[in-house]
Amino acid sequence: MLITIPDILDAAALTEAKELLAKTGWADGRKTAGPEAAKVKRNEQADLSSRSGTALHTLLNDAIRKNAVFxxxxxxxxxxxxxxxxxxxxxxxxxxxxxxLMGTGANRIRTDLSFTLFLNDPADYEGGELTIDWAGMIHSMKLEAGSLLLYPSTSLHRVETITSGQRTVCVGWVQSQVRTSEQRDILFDLANLKVSVRASLPEGAPEHLALSKVIANLRRLWSEV
Incomplete structure (x- = not known):
């Protein structure tokens, strides 16, 4: 599934992120790419080991992890x-x-999902769309600042060449508790249904308990721990 999640970062968080970025050093992005990816990667990456970089990582990481839709x-x-x-x-x-697989030792993860959190406005640059080949279609995305795109790590994808301006994003990967995309889709649909049921039926209605039971039992069946 491809999911767009708006407002992962609100206006205040975006301002803080930009202030921290202005204090952070940059290096050639090919240093963190695999052998094949390094051949086609042309960007720079922030030094998140510095004081400002550490604060930036904490800000972004907390916002992503706390988002209910994510x-x-x-x-x-x-x-x-x-x-x-x-x-x-x-x-x-x-x-x-x-x-x-990414990382080493205790930090090694299997990449089930990838995400891109856009940190500046699409009007700031020309080109730079995130283009994903998924489910037999080509999806080209350029989101508002503060919005996140979640997509399968199994897909071929690229960032189109920038023709003017500058594009800044945060990227990361997820090892999911639920390994298959089909199962994650079902659980996501049920989570959205639960929100609708909560809004339309009185508290204590049997439908609430029935739906919670179905979700819990599917997670019990499908989750890896």
Whole structure:
């Protein structure tokens, strides 16, 4: 599934993120790419080990983890460490598939889902669309600042070449508690249905308990712990 989640970062959080970015150093993005991806990757990545970088990582990580829609859609067991990248004129990221495993030792995860959190407005740059080949269709996305796109790590995707301006995003990966996309889709639909039922039926209605039971039992059946 491809899911757009608006307002992961509100206006105040975006302002704080931009202030921290202004204090953070940058390095060649190919340092964090796999051998094949490095051949088509042309961007820079923020140094998140510095004081400002650490504060930025905490800000973004907390906002993503606390978002209810992200939790319902991704069913996250573990998240990778975040990366923040920027691409200027003539830069981008050619077609690639994300590594199946990322990190080392205790931080190693299986990548089930990828996400991109846009940190500046689409009007700030030309080009730079995130283009995803998924389910037999090509999806080209360029979201508002503060919005996140969640998509399968199994898909081929690319960042179109920037023709003017600068694109800044946060990217990361999820190892889900629920391994298959079909099962995650069902649980996400049920979570949305639960919200609708809560709004339309009185508290204590038997439908609430029945739906909670179905969700709990499907998670018990499908979840990896």
């Amino acid at each position: 939790q319902a859609a991704a069913q996250p067991a573990r998240l990778s460490r975040l990366l923040v990248s920027r691409s200027g004129e003539a830069q981008g990221y050619g077609t690639h598939v994300d590594n199946a």
